[in-house]
Amino acid sequence: MDVGRRIETVLDNAVSHAEAPGAPPLLAEAIRYAVFPGGHRIRPRLCLAVALACGDDDPATSEAAAAAIELLHCASLVHDDLPCFDDAPMRRQKPSVHAAFGVPLAVLTGDALIVAAFETLARGVTRSPTRLAGLVGLIARAAGSPAGIVAGQAWESEPYVDLVEYQQAKTGALFAAATVAGAAAAGAPPLPWRLLGECLGAAYQVADDLRDVACRQEEIGKPAGRDATLGRPNAAALLGMGGALERLKHLTQEAIDVIPPCRGQDAMRTEIEAQTRLFMPASLRAMA
Amino acid sequence: MDVGRRIETVLDNAVSHAEAPGAPPLLAEAIRYAVFPGGHRIRPRLCLAVALACGDDDPATSEAAAAAIELLHCASLVHDDLPCFDDAPMRRQKPSVHAAFGVPLAVLTGDALIVAAFETLARGVTRSPTRLAGLVGLIARAAGSPAGIVAGQAWESEPYVDLVEYQQAKTGALFAAATVAGAAAAGAPPLPWRLLGECLGAAYQVADDLRDVACRQEEIGKPAGRDATLGRPNAAALLGMGGALERLKHLTQEAIDVIPPCRGQDAMRTEIEAQTRLFMPASLRAMA
Numbered sequence: 225m226d227v228g229r230r231i232e233t234v235l236d237n238a239v240s241h242a243e244a245p246g247a248p249p250l251l252a253e254a255i256r257y258a259v260f261p262g263g264h265r266i267r268p269r270l271c272l273a274v275a276l277a278c279g280d281d282d283p284a285t286s287e288a289a290a291a292a293i294e295l296l297h298c299a300s301l302v303h304d305d306l307p308c309f310d311d312a313p314m315r316r317q318k319p320s321v322h323a324a325f326g327v328p329l330a331v332l333t334g335d336a337l338i339v340a341a342f343e344t345l346a347r348g349v350t351r352s353p354t355r356l357a358g359l360v361g362l363i364a365r366a367a368g369s370p371a372g373i374v375a376g377q378a379w380e381s382e383p384y385v386d387l388v389e390y391q392q393a394k395t396g397a398l399f400a401a402a403t404v405a406g407a408a409a410a411g412a413p414p415l416p417w418r419l420l421g422e423c424l425g426a427a428y429q430v431a432d433d434l435r436d437v438a439c440r441q442e443e444i445g446k447p448a449g450r451d452a453t454l455g456r457p458n459a460a461a462l463l464g465m466g467g468a469l470e471r472l473k474h475l476t477q478e479a480i481d482v483i484p485p486c487r488g489q490d491a492m493r494t495e496i497e498a499q500t501r502l503f504m505p506a507s508l509r510a511m512a
Numbered sequence: 513m514d515v516g517r518r519i520e521t522v523l524d525n526a527v528s529h530a531e532a533p534g535a536p537p538l539l540a541e542a543i544r545y546a547v548f549p550g551g552h553r554i555r556p557r558l559c560l561a562v563a564l565a566c567g568d569d570d571p572a573t574s575e576a577a578a579a580a581i582e583l584l585h586c587a588s589l590v591h592d593d594l595p596c597f598d599d600a601p602m603r604r605q606k607p608s609v610h611a612a613f614g615v616p617l618a619v620l621t622g623d624a625l626i627v628a629a630f631e632t633l634a635r636g637v638t639r640s641p642t643r644l645a646g647l648v649g650l651i652a653r654a655a656g657s658p659a660g661i662v663a664g665q666a667w668e669s670e671p672y673v674d675l676v677e678y679q680q681a682k683t684g685a686l687f688a689a690a691t692v693a694g695a696a697a698a699g700a701p702p703l704p705w706r707l708l709g710e711c712l713g714a715a716y717q718v719a720d721d722l723r724d725v726a727c728r729q730e731e732i733g734k735p736a737g738r739d740a741t742l743g744r745p746n747a748a749a750l751l752g753m754g755g756a757l758e759r760l761k762h763l764t765q766e767a768i769d770v771i772p773p774c775r776g777q778d779a780m781r782t783e784i785e786a787q788t789r790l791f792m793p794a795s796l797r798a799m800a
Contacts, residue, residue, distance in 0.1 A: 246677055247658030251666035308615045327596040332666045339656030342630040346648035353642050360634035368627030369543060370535030378539035378620045389534055
């Protein structure tokens with residue numbers, strides 16, 4: 225099965241558990257709506273690519289880790305879109321969860337997805353039970369406080385924002401989790417893989433900033449120009465389009481340079497080149 | 513160390529991790545505010561009591577399970593109090609989290625507490641790693657969809673509410689988790705302990721309904737009469753005070769009757785009698 229199919233299958237299994245008989249029907253519907261259809265599934269792809277580069281001796285474990293990371297990503301999108309944060313009406317070319325189901329169900333959908341992430345992990349990691357504690361720890365660290373995506377979002381409520389902590393937590397943490405969890409899922413030491421994830425997270429953040437400034441809503445599936453509207457820092461606004469594209473190129477090369485020695489190093493390089501192309505919508509790819 | 517101290521210590525450790533250097537200061541403050549000072553800590557007490565009744569051969573594991581359950585309980589209080597749900601201005605004799613810190617930080621505090629629950633579990637279960645997957649599964653089941661506290665809250669957004677599913681999910685699930693996780697943490701089969709948790713959950717729900725109808729805000733630390741205001745079912749309103757007290761007595765006896773055979777059966781009976789007295793505020797205890 226190709227990587228994309230593996231990811232959709234394991235996510236479908238996770239969502240099926242959450243919508244099992246007895247579930248409140250609207251909550252079940254909202255959970256599926258928040259996860260499918262997905263975006264490029266960049267984080268779980270990265271997780272599985274690293275696992276493969278490390279031998280992937282237990283595919284059920286690496287798939288569970290990949291799914292957990294994507295479920296947490298989906299949860300963060302649902303909560304970040306809420307009226308009390310970005311108040312985003314659209315996401316992935318359709319109404320955001322709170323626009324479609326109301327604020328109460330959007331709050332609960334995010335909550336249920338966070339729980340489902342850890343449940344999926346525990347259910348999938350059966351052949352290598354001693355890897356579970358490490359994986360829960362690595363993935364929880366990327367999700368919660370002090371330095372995960374929840375903390376990243378919380379910096380927006382602080383009177384003084386540490387910009388590096390903010391972007392590292394809000395975007396970098398889950399990319400770093402994708403690489404370290406991929407390694408840990410395959411029984412390899414996770415730490416050497418963190419820098420790669422952090423570089424890719426930083427590159428993704430620049431690409432996202434470029435999209436926000438340069439693309440129309442139809443192409444990116446959510447309103448454009450939100451950073452300016454919400455007063456958030458944006459690399460393309462700070463460095464100009466040319467400067468931001470230069471920075472993106474630099475970060476991509478840095479990511480390739482920091483791939484740790486492993487059997488699948490060449491394949492990993494190809495994968496990262498392919499993934500970083502996915503970061504940007506078609507209209508910007510020609511410029512990069 | 514007595515049980516109460518053990519619970520506060522393990523919760524303090526969990527919160528300390530979430531507020532470690534690098535955390536957004538207001539988020540860190542809100543997380544601690546949501547967990548301390550606590551209520552009666554009924555669920556973690558129950559979890560530790562069951563673990564003890566089953567031999568408690570790995571106290572770090574049972575403490576981690578107890579803390580995870582209490583953190584999830586605190587998360588649910590923070591989110592349920594939000595303006596889009598109960599819009600509760602007070603909780604545990606002080607302003608609710610959103611009243612004190614604003615809605616965005618209240619959403620994120622709940623999210624961070626859910627993540628912290630699983631992180632605490634993974635960190636604490638080190639001596640018996642093969643117990644971790646089961647514990648994550650049992651506790652996640654009580655928290656998420658289809659039948660955990662998130663699902664319970666989601667029934668309030670449904671046009672047709674299944675009352676049994678609603679109360680079982682909203683209150684019963686976490687009590688059941690406390691008993692089954694207590695057994696699993698001690699390496700005992702969890703399933704025989706589920707019924708005890710469900711009985712106690714049902715008893716607690718009746719006691720909570722009685723408090724809502726019969727007590728003043730000063731005594732219960734949150735506004736009284738909310739069920740009538742919010743149009744929610746309430747046993748004291750349905751059965752009358754006398755009927756509800758009768759039902760509470762019946763459920764407490766049933767709980768005692770269904771304690772599974774175990775070394776600590778007598779101590780367990782004493783503990784349950786003590787706990788069910790805690791369910792009710794002083795002004796109602798004389799009537800029960």
